[in-house]
Amino acid sequence: MELSIVIPLLNEAESIPELYAWIRKVMQENGYTYEILFIDDGSSDSSWTIISALSEQDPCVKGIKFQRNYGKSQALHAGFAQAEGDVVITMDADLQDSPDEIPALYQMITQDHFDMVSGWKKKRYDSVLAKNLPSKLFNWAARKTSGVRLNDFNCGLKAYRNEVVKNIEVSGEMHRYIPVLAKNEGFDKIGEKVVQHQARKYGTTKFGMSRFIYGFLDLITIWFLSKFGKRPMHLFGTLGVITSLIGFLAASCIGANKLIKLYQNKPAILVTQDPWFYIALAMMIIGTQLFLAGFVGELILKTKSNTSRYKIAAYSGLNRTLN
Template structure:
C-alpha cells in the first residue's frame, strides 16, 4: 500500500440460508469496491445454512480469488455470533459489516470510509432513511425501538437496526457481542469510546428480491429484554452493587417506615396489627430489601473476580503520549526544572551575558 491509499478494509457479511443471494452479493461487493484505493477482503460467515449456501460461497471464492474468504460455522448460532466470528477473523484496519440479503448496497462502503476518515470517527453507522420494508411489521416498531434505545443509552442515532456499519478494527475488537446484541453495537461501542466518535450517514436501501426475511414482529419483545441488559451493563458493569443496593435501600426504607408506623399504632394506641395487610406488605418489603442488598454484595464479588481473572480493565486508552524507546529516558533527572522554567533561566542568563 502507498501513502496515498486508503486503510485496509475487511467486509464482513453473515449469511443464513441465502443461496439465491450468494452470487449477486459477491458480484455487488466487487462492483462497489472496484475503485477502492486500498487493500480489501470479503469475509462471508455462513451461520449453519442448510440450503447449500456454504457450497455456493466456496464456488464464488474459487472464482474470484483468495481475498474472498469463507468462515463456515458448525451450526446456526445466530446473527450476533456470526458477526462476531467475522470480526475476529478480519485482518483489515477498518471493518465493514452488512447483511447478505442485498438490501444494503455495498457501493455505499467507499463513501462511508471517506466520511469516517474525514470526521475522525471510530464507528459510522448507516441510516436507511428511505427504507423499503413493510410499514407495520418493520418500520413503525423500528422507529419506536430507535427512539427508546437512544433515550436509554444516550447514543442518539436514527437507525440502530442498519447492519451497514464501518468500524475501526482496534475499537470494535475491544467489544464482545453475545446473544442478539448486534442491534445495540453503537451502545456497546459507546462503552469504549465517547459518543462524539460515533457518526451516522444516510445510505441506500433496497427491497428484498430473493430469500425470506429472518425477522418478525416477535423481535420487538426481544429488543425490550435486550435493552434492559444493555442499560445494566453500560452503567453498572463495574459496580453492580450500586444497582441492586439502591433498590434494596429503597425497599428497606419503605418497609422500615411502615413497620415504624405500625409499631406506633401497636405500642401507643393499642391497635391490633397482626391481621392488617399493611403489616404483611412491610415485612415483604424488608425481606426483599435484604435479598437485594445481599445480591448486590455477591454481584460485586463476581464483578471483581471477572476483572481480575480475565485481566480486563475498567478503562480503554485512546492515545498514549511518550515512549521510553523513542525518547531515551522515562525519568526526570534530579533537580531538573520544568522546560518553561529552564527556558526562562536560559533567557535570563543570555541577557546577563549581553549586558556584561
C-alpha cells in the same frame, strides 16, 4: 490491509455470488486492499459450498461456518475477531445493502475521523405497517434510552475503525445496539450516512415482528448493563437498603404505637394481627433479597470467565484451527 467486509448470512445461496462480484468490482475500481469475510450462521442450503468455492478462487474471500444457527450477533462477533482491515464494514448478504456505499463510508472513517458510521435507510421498500412504523418507534425508544442520536439503529450497513470492533462484546441479540456498545466503551464519535435501501431480490426475510419485541427487551437489558453492568450493587444495594429501612421504620412505628397504648392502658391488638406489620416485614425481606442480589452480582463479575458462545464447524481461507 485497508478494508475488511464482514457479512453474516443464513441461507443466502442465491445472492452470495452476485454480492461477491459487486463488492469485488467496487474494491478494484477504488484500488483498495481488502478481505471479504462470510460468516455462515448454520445455513441449511448451499451457502457454505459457494463460500468455499469462492475462497479457493480468490484469496481475498474467507469464510467461517457455524455448527448451527447461533444468531447475527454471534456471527458478527466471530467476524470481528478475524477482521484485519483498518476499517471494518458490515453488511447483510441479501443485496439490500449496496456495496457502492463502501467508499463514502471508508472516507468518513479515515478522513473525517469517525469511530464508526451507521447507515440510515431513509427511504425503505418494506411494508409500512409490518416494518416501517415499528422500526420508527423502536429507533425513537433507542435514541431516548441510549442517548445515541441515530435514526436507524438496525441498519446492517456500518463502518468501524478496527479498534472499535476489537473492544466491544456483541452477544445475545445486541447487534442492533452496536453503536450503544461502542459509546459505552468510549468510542463516542459516531456518525450517520443516508444509504440506499434496495428491495430484496432473492428469498424471504429471516426476521418477523418478533424482532421488535425482542429488540425492546434487549434495549432494557443494554440500558441496565450500560448503567449498572459493572456495579450491580449500586442499583440492587441501594434499593435493598432503602426498602429495608422503610420496612424497619414501619415495624418500629407499629411496635412503638403498641407500647404507647399499653402504657396508657388503652386496648391494643396484637402486633401480629396488624396487617401493616406483615407489609413492613415483607419490605424488610425484599430489601434483604435485593441487597443480596447486588452482592451476588458483584461476586459473579469478579469470578466470571469467558465461555464459548458458538461452535465453528469449518474455516475457509483462514489459517485457524477448529474449536
